[in-house]
Amino acid sequence: VGFIGAGQLAFALARGFTAAGVLAAHKITASSPDTDLPTVSGLRKMGVNFTVSNKDTVKSSDVLFLAVKPPIIPFILEEVGPDIEARHIVVSCAAGVTISSIEKKLSTFCPTPKVIRCMTNTPVIVREGATVYATGTHADVEDGKLLEQLMASVGFCTEVEEDLIDAVTGLSGSGPAYAFTALDALADGGVKMGLPRRLAVRLGAQALLGAAKMLLESEQHPGQLKDNVCSPGGATIHALHFLESGGFRSLLINAVEASCIRTRELQHLADQEEISPAAIKKTLLDKVKLESPSLSVASASKVSLFTNKSKKN
Amino acid sequence: GSGGVVAAAMEASELWVGFVGAGRMAGGLVRGLLQAGKVPASNILASAPSDKNLDAWRELGCRTTHCNLEVVHRSTLVFLATKPHILPGVLEEIRPAVGSHHIVVSLVAGVTIQTLQRLLPPWTKVLRIMPNLPCVVQAGAMVFSRGSNAGDEEAALLKSLLSSCGLCEEVPESYIDIHTGLSGSGVAYVYLFAEALAEGAVKMGMPGALASRIAAQTLLGAAKMLLETGEHPAKLRGDVCTPGGTTIYALHQLEKGALRATVMDAVEAATNRACDMAKD
Numbered sequence: 001v002g003f004i005g006a007g008q009l010a011f012a013l014a015r016g017f018t019a020a021g022v023l024a025a026h027k028i029t030a031s032s033p034d035t036d037l038p039t040v041s042g043l044r045k046m047g048v049n050f051t052v053s054n055k056d057t058v059k060s061s062d063v064l065f066l067a068v069k070p071p072i073i074p075f076i077l078e079e080v081g082p083d084i085e086a087r088h089i090v091v092s093c094a095a096g097v098t099i100s101s102i103e104k105k106l107s108t109f110c111p112t113p114k115v116i117r118c119m120t121n122t123p124v125i126v127r128e129g130a131t132v133y134a135t136g137t138h139a140d141v142e143d144g145k146l147l148e149q150l151m152a153s154v155g156f157c158t159e160v161e162e163d164l165i166d167a168v169t170g171l172s173g174s175g176p177a178y179a180f181t182a183l184d185a186l187a188d189g190g191v192k193m194g195l196p197r198r199l200a201v202r203l204g205a206q207a208l209l210g211a212a213k214m215l216l217e218s219e220q221h222p223g224q225l226k227d228n229v230c231s232p233g234g235a236t237i238h239a240l241h242f243l244e245s246g247g248f249r250s251l252l253i254n255a256v257e258a259s260c261i262r263t264r265e266l267q268h269l270a271d272q273e274e275i276s277p278a279a280i281k282k283t284l285l286d287k288v289k290l291e292s293p294s295l296s297v298a299s300a301s302k303v304s305l306f307t308n309k310s311k312k313n
Numbered sequence: 314g315s316g317g318v319v320a321a322a323m324e325a326s327e328l329w330v331g332f333v334g335a336g337r338m339a340g341g342l343v344r345g346l347l348q349a350g351k352v353p354a355s356n357i358l359a360s361a362p363s364d365k366n367l368d369a370w371r372e373l374g375c376r377t378t379h380c381n382l383e384v385v386h387r388s389t390l391v392f393l394a395t396k397p398h399i400l401p402g403v404l405e406e407i408r409p410a411v412g413s414h415h416i417v418v419s420l421v422a423g424v425t426i427q428t429l430q431r432l433l434p435p436w437t438k439v440l441r442i443m444p445n446l447p448c449v450v451q452a453g454a455m456v457f458s459r460g461s462n463a464g465d466e467e468a469a470l471l472k473s474l475l476s477s478c479g480l481c482e483e484v485p486e487s488y489i490d491i492h493t494g495l496s497g498s499g500v501a502y503v504y505l506f507a508e509a510l511a512e513g514a515v516k517m518g519m520p521g522a523l524a525s526r527i528a529a530q531t532l533l534g535a536a537k538m539l540l541e542t543g544e545h546p547a548k549l550r551g552d553v554c555t556p557g558g559t560t561i562y563a564l565h566q567l568e569k570g571a572l573r574a575t576v577m578d579a580v581e582a583a584t585n586r587a588c589d590m591a592k593d
Contacts, residue, residue, distance in 0.1 A: 220545075221551065224545045224547065224548070241581075244571060244573040244574035245571055245574035247574075250571070254569075257565075
């Protein structure tokens with residue numbers, strides 16, 4: 001397994017796979033031009049093969065994860081495209097990047113690229129990830145199943161139609177951030193009422209973990225489980241009333257919607273070639289340019305994405 | 314003692330039922346009773362100060378009077394249905410005629426069993442009931458509590474008579490104010506909701522009369538499904554929400570408006586008001 005990119009996602013997946021025992025660390029390669037990332041040393045410590053050469057990663061992989069930020073994807077595809085063979089399973093984890101855009105790019109190098117699009121989330125690091133995937137034109141059922149096996153070792157994994165992936169991004173992709181925010185606030189509540197911070201955080205997290213586990217293991221509707229906690233006139237129902245007054249539910253709906261819409265927006269921008277260079281970390285872009293002299297980027301104006309045209313500086 | 318008399322009187326067709334006060338709530342209850350055929354109209358006697366309300370009762374076949382004492386003398390089961398501020402005076406008036414064979418059931422909002430028992434002879438079997446308006450169409454929701462001398466037989470009699478009007482449950486007295494907030498006043502919340510639904514439809518181009526009928530039928534149907542399936546409302550809600558469909562879009566609007574909290578506030582406000590009024 002190879003990872004293009006050695007940031008949070010690569011680290012989380014590598015950690016998850018090795019902890020699950022589905023993959024030995026030495027069978028994982030990760031690459032990034034930026035060796036200063038904190039995750040790089042983490043990967044090294046794990047025993048993962050780290051390199052600055054994306055091409056090396058491609059060569060030593062059967063399953064190749066594209067674990068870079070969405071605006072970087074086109075540069076990566078341009079760079080490693082020539083090394084992609086029919087045997088490779090290219091798995092893109094980039095939010096908003098469509099299978100067809102990847103296939104289009106790769107097909108200039110390889111007639112039948114196997115592409116799978118995947119949306120996972122950071123709790124893969126503790127093997128409680130939530131992953132969905134959609135298979136591309138040339139990816140077989142077995143290819144999908146292989147990915148599913150890998151991702152199932154680090155949490156829940158299921159196949160979906162590609163058009164649902166943006167919604168999944170909004171829900172479980174961004175979801176952990178909503179949870180962290182909630183936990184921070186819950187802990188604040190605990191501290192306000194007198195608990196030491198560490199204990200408050202620990203208890204808050206355990207409460208959410210336990211509730212989630214109950215829901216996953218229960219046949220019952222979350223509404224029913226909520227009722228089961230609310231004794232008449234008791235503390236919980238009083239608290240829930242506050243949540244309802246604050247529009248708690250609608251805030252969460254809004255959040256999922258906003259994340260999903262933004263994902264689509266970014267994808268749309270990418271297709272329209274309207275991402276500004278500012279959206280891309282400059283050091284990374286410079287390093288990528290160093291690796292791919294064939295690709296030049298218009299620094300003052302728009303970046304050309306998903307085309308093979310070279311714009312002069 | 315009086316047990317045999319009461320037992321005989323328990324035969325519903327032999328039961329003599331009286332109403333002190335003949336206003337809207339009493340009218341609802343009696344219509345429910347009559348619809349269910351539990352008690353013949355001729356066995357029902359109602360009293361009120363004026364004929365204003367009594368005309369309707371006569372039309373139903375009930376007997377009427379202006380004398381509260383007559384109601385007590387001629388009935389075994391006596392419903393007290395006066396306005397709260399009138400009740401103390403009425404109780405003082407009928408007290409001499411109240412015997413151990415009577416079953417006194419108060420519909421009077423805000424008057425506690427303790428108060429009733431204080432103003433009536435110590436042996437009186439007292440129950441307190443809080444109905445709601447749809448008793449008229451046999452779809453009411455009623456809760457009742459028993460006083461110190463009311464036993465299982467009296468509770469069973471009341472429940473059997475009134476179950477024909479809808480849901481009738483015995484509860485601790487502390488639930489009665491809550492029932493007011495939930496269901497007594499609750500029907501008004503539903504009317505408000507129905508009106509708003511229809512208005513939404515009118516805004517979108519549907520004629521008002523049709524919109525109103527559909528709104529009412531929607532509420533009726535949804536409630537019926539809730540009652541008949543026994544499923545949790547959240548589950549039934551989820552069943553209607555197809556992914557990305559119309560319903561979830563609409564529900565999002567309702568959540569944005571904090572409808573749930575507002576409804577909770579309403580029930581709380583009405584309940585608290587009922588408690589406050591009871592203290593007056």
